[in-house]
Amino acid sequence: MNRDIFIKKIESGAEKIWDVIIIGGGATGLGAAVDAASRGFETLLVEQSDFAKGTSSRSTKLVHGGVRYLAQGDLSLVFEALHERGLLFQNAPHLVRNQKFIIPVYEWWEGPFYNVGMKVYDAMAGKLGIGPSEKISKEETLKAIPNLDENGLLGGVIYYDGQFDDSRLAINLAQTAAENGATVLNYAEAVALLKNGGGILEGIILEDKETGKKYSARAKTVVNATGIFVDEIAKMDDPGAKEIIKPSQGVHIVLDKSFLQGDAAIMIPHTSDGRVLFAVPWHDKVIVGTTDTPMKSKTLEPRALEEEIEFLISTSSKYLKKDPKREDVLSIFAGLRPLAAPDEEGETKEISRKHIITVSRSGLITVSGGKWTTYRKMGEDIVDNAILVGSLDEVECRTKNMPIHGYVKNVDFFEPLYYYGSDKGKIEELIAEDEKLKEPIHPALPYIKAEIVWAVRRETARTVEDFLARRARALFLDAKSAAESAPVVAKIMAKELGRSRKWIKNQVEEFTALADGYKLD
Ligand SMILES: Cc1cc2nc3c(=O)[nH]c(=O)nc-3n(C[C@H](O)[C@H](O)[C@H](O)COP(=O)(O)OP(=O)(O)OC[C@H]3O[C@@H](n4cnc5c(N)ncnc54)[C@H](O)[C@@H]3O)c2cc1C
Numbered sequence: 001m002n003r004d005i006f007i008k009k010i011e012s013g014a015e016k017i018w019d020v021i022i023i024g025g026g027a028t029g030l031g032a033a034v035d036a037a038s039r040g041f042e043t044l045l046v047e048q049s050d051f052a053k054g055t056s057s058r059s060t061k062l063v064h065g066g067v068r069y070l071a072q073g074d075l076s077l078v079f080e081a082l083h084e085r086g087l088l089f090q091n092a093p094h095l096v097r098n099q100k101f102i103i104p105v106y107e108w109w110e111g112p113f114y115n116v117g118m119k120v121y122d123a124m125a126g127k128l129g130i131g132p133s134e135k136i137s138k139e140e141t142l143k144a145i146p147n148l149d150e151n152g153l154l155g156g157v158i159y160y161d162g163q164f165d166d167s168r169l170a171i172n173l174a175q176t177a178a179e180n181g182a183t184v185l186n187y188a189e190a191v192a193l194l195k196n197g198g199g200i201l202e203g204i205i206l207e208d209k210e211t212g213k214k215y216s217a218r219a220k221t222v223v224n225a226t227g228i229f230v231d232e233i234a235k236m237d238d239p240g241a242k243e244i245i246k247p248s249q250g251v252h253i254v255l256d257k258s259f260l261q262g263d264a265a266i267m268i269p270h271t272s273d274g275r276v277l278f279a280v281p282w283h284d285k286v287i288v289g290t291t292d293t294p295m296k297s298k299t300l301e302p303r304a305l306e307e308e309i310e311f312l313i314s315t316s317s318k319y320l321k322k323d324p325k326r327e328d329v330l331s332i333f334a335g336l337r338p339l340a341a342p343d344e345e346g347e348t349k350e351i352s353r354k355h356i357i358t359v360s361r362s363g364l365i366t367v368s369g370g371k372w373t374t375y376r377k378m379g380e381d382i383v384d385n386a387i388l389v390g391s392l393d394e395v396e397c398r399t400k401n402m403p404i405h406g407y408v409k410n411v412d413f414f415e416p417l418y419y420y421g422s423d424k425g426k427i428e429e430l431i432a433e434d435e436k437l438k439e440p441i442h443p444a445l446p447y448i449k450a451e452i453v454w455a456v457r458r459e460t461a462r463t464v465e466d467f468l469a470r471r472a473r474a475l476f477l478d479a480k481s482a483a484e485s486a487p488v489v490a491k492i493m494a495k496e497l498g499r500s501r502k503w504i505k506n507q508v509e510e511f512t513a514l515a516d517g518y519k520l521d
Contacts, residue, residue, distance in 0.1 A: 001178040003460045006185050007208060010044075010215050018042045018219040020386050021204055023190040023233055026056035027166075027372045028355075029225035030173040030184075031379030037180035038402060039383060039395040044217055045174075045182060046206050048189035050466045052170035054227050054300055056372065057470050058335025060252065060289055061282055063088050063096050063162030063373050067269060068276045069353065070121055077354050079124055081373045085162050086128025088373070092169060092404040094411050094421030098130050099163040099280065100264045102144055102156045104319065111135055114157040114269065121159060131160035144264040147321040158264075163280065166372055167470035168419055171459050173375075175405035186460055193236050193364070194218065201237065201362040210462070220390035223382055224366040227338040228298045237364045244356075244368055246341035247296075251304040252289030253312050253520075254331040254477060255324055260286040271315050279316060284446070285330065285477050288316045295336060302334040303517055329520040331479040340368040357381055363389050376400075416446065420454075427454050441488050444481040447472045452489055456496040464489050464507040465514060479518035486511040 020036040022029045025047025036043040047053070065082035066074075088096050103118075105111045118133035134157070141156035142148060174184045187209040194203040194216060203218035224233040234241040260266065265280040279288045291308040309332065317323040340356045355370030355378045365385050370378045380397040387394055406421030417424045430450045431438045437450035455461035455471035464486050469475040474482035490504040490511075 001175050001184065001458065001460050003185065003187075003462070006183045009183055010185070010206070010217060014216065016042070016218070018044045018203075018217060019390060019392055020044070020221050020223060020383070021046070021217055021219040022223040022225055023204065024225035024227060024229075025051040025170075025174065025184065025186060026054050026225070026227050027052070027170060027173075027375040028227065028367055028370060028378055028382075029223070030170055030177065031375035032223055032225055032367075032382040033177035033182045033184060033379075034173055034180065034402075034404075035376075035379035035383045035397060035399050036386065037177045037182035038398045040181075041383070041386075041392060041395075043177065043182040044219070045177065045184045046188040046190055046204070047184075047186045048209065049300060050186050050462070050470060051174050051184075051460075052167040052470055055335045055338060056170050056227075057167035057476070058250070058252075058333050059166045059372050060250075060278055061163055061166055061280065061287065062099075062278070063164050065121060065124065065161070065373075066353065066371070067117070067121060067159075067267065070117065070124075071269065074354070075124075078121070080377060081371060082121075082125040083128060084374045084377055086125065086130075087376060087400060088164070089128075089130065089162060091402060092164070092172065092407065094406045094408050095169050095172065095404075095419060096162045096164045097413055098160055100131075100144070101159050101161055101267045102136075102141060102264050103159070103267050103269060104141060104145075104148055104153055105155045105157065106152045108154065111155055111157065118157055118159040130162065133157060133159035144262055145266060146261045147259065148266065149319050149321050162373075163265075163282070164372075165283075165419055165473065167473070169372075169404070171471065172405040172421075175459070176402075179405060186466075187462060190233065193222065193233075193362075195362060199362055201364055220392060221386040222364055223386065224364055225382070228336045230338065230366050230368050234360065234364065234366055237360050237362055241360070244340050245298075246294065246339050247298055247336040248339050249293040249295045249302055249305075249308070249334055249336055250290035251293075251308040251312065251332065251334045252287050253309070253316075253324070253329045254333075255286045255288060255328055256330065257281065257284050257286055259320055259322055259324060259328070266319060268315075268319060273311075275311075277315055277319075279320070283473060283477055288312055288324075298336065301514070301517065302336050304332050304334045308334075309520065326520045331476050331518045332520055333476055333518060338368055338370075355381070357385055359385060359389055365389060416448075417451075423454070423458070426458075427451065430454060442474075442481045442485040444478055445472075445474050445485060447474060447485075449488070449492060452492045453496060456493055461493070462497070464493060464511045467493065468511065475515060475518055479515045482518075483512050483515035486515075
């Protein structure tokens with residue numbers, strides 16, 4: 001995966017007609033790119049920023065059927081997501097792990113109620129189940145979660161779901177698409193759509209955000225997989241297009257692991273104000289979230305509202321022995337769900353997370369809604385539509401049993417660099433060539449300098465943020481330490497990319513300002 005080679009391909013291929021152009025490099029677009037390329041279609045994906053810069057790096061990191069959707073009676077979504085959960089375990093075992101969850105029980109009726117519910121959840125997973133749920137005593141609950149608040153605790157219900165690293169999966173999907181022949185370009189924005197005399201879509205104009213150069217790219221089909229921005233692309237196609245996205249913000253805070261000892265996660269199905277709250281171990285920290293707040297503005301860098309911060313801190317304090325304070329928050333991040341709005345007004349938490357695909361009169365294929373967990377099925381459905389719209393060869397989907405880049409069995413999730421899967425050995429080769437690359441980038445972070453070199457050479461990292469936020473997860477784990485790492489990261493990246501001192505200075509300044517938005521004062 002090399003951006004310079006991809007740009008040359010665009011430059012020299014002005015006459016080329018792609019089978020599928022995908023706009024948007026989040027979970028949805030990348031899933032479609034893997035699907036299209038693996039069916040043998042000529043595929044181009046353009047992402048205006050970095051892969052997974054949008055919602056796809058800001059999830060709760062769960063590969064799950066969705067216990068809440070079961071409670072809402074959205075059975076088809078739960079079936080589909082549990083099936084996809086099983087396939088992700090099978091196809092990306094280096095990034096998806098089995099996570100034990102405990103629902104603490106404080107009222108007499110909750111034990112039998114959640115126990116039955118989770119048995120239904122187990123049964124719906126069928127052969128792809130990952131462990132049976134069970135009711136446990138108060139003592140067993142406290143043994144699994146030593147710092148759960150035991151005030152009024154009666155017992156618990158254990159169940160299992162998947163947990164993953166969202167932006168690392170996105171990078172691995174971009175690599176998988178590229179290995180199947182796709183051209184996947186970050187920092188390339190679709191700025192206009194091309195149409196023929198009959199008003200039928202025949203491509204896009206894309207802008208290389210690094211040079212400002214514009215290129216025409218022609219295609220038999222164009223997919224709009226831009227998450228919360230699908231309405232903006234739909235309006236390029238038809239200025240009168242009806243807006244379908246109702247963004248809903250979800251916020252997480254990240255705490256030190258001492259707040260949640262042991263390896264189990266906590267799931268609170270019904271907080272005092274009717275929300276779901278998770279506290280999940282992740283990369284040796286704890287993620288607590290989330291909220292569901294309707295928002296008007298659409299941005300790649302949303303910020304938590306004061307009421308969301310207050311909700312997360314006060315609600316988690318009810319369940320944890322050690323009450324988190326603002327100063328304990330190592331990072332705070334917000335994401336916007338690209339929910340497809342029903343016509344009537346309603347709360348965003350009631351809107352189904354199912355994906356919806358529409359095709360405009362000119363042939364623009366737009367996808368909205370969905371979940372990270374179901375990205376593969378979304379990709380399959382998008383490409384099935386593209387085959388019809390573009391009269392492409394009727395090739396069957398090949399992703400169900402297709403290993404994702406990095407695939408390796410029997411991963412030890414406690415080993416350093418495990419998240420690179422089959423690439424781990426290649427990073428160790430870099431260290432063998434230059435011992436200095438073994439040095440940590442910061443004493444409080446688990447990352448080493450070799451990862452920076454690897455991210456530039458093999459994972460198309462172009463900025464300090466690309467590395468610290470999405471190749472490594474430093475910004476999301478500990479914003480202060482991430483900011484302190486920026487100078488060392490910028491220096492190594494500048495050497496790899498052939499950039500100037502001025503570039504280093506600008507990158508450090510930009511990243512430091514960004515990291516401020518992930519800190520709580
Ligand atoms: C708080 C929160 C928690 C969540 N937790 C989970 C979870 O635990 N498990 C789960 O399965 N799902 C979860 N989800 C849902 C999941 O994260 C999203 O459904 C998914 O990431 C959406 O991916 P996407 O590709 O559609 O959108 P995005 O990731 O936003 O990608 C769209 C991309 O399009 C790009 N783009 C926009 N305009 C253009 C243009 N003109 N040219 C080029 N590119 C463009 C953007 O830059 C962006 O990168 C969560 C969502 C939120 C908000």
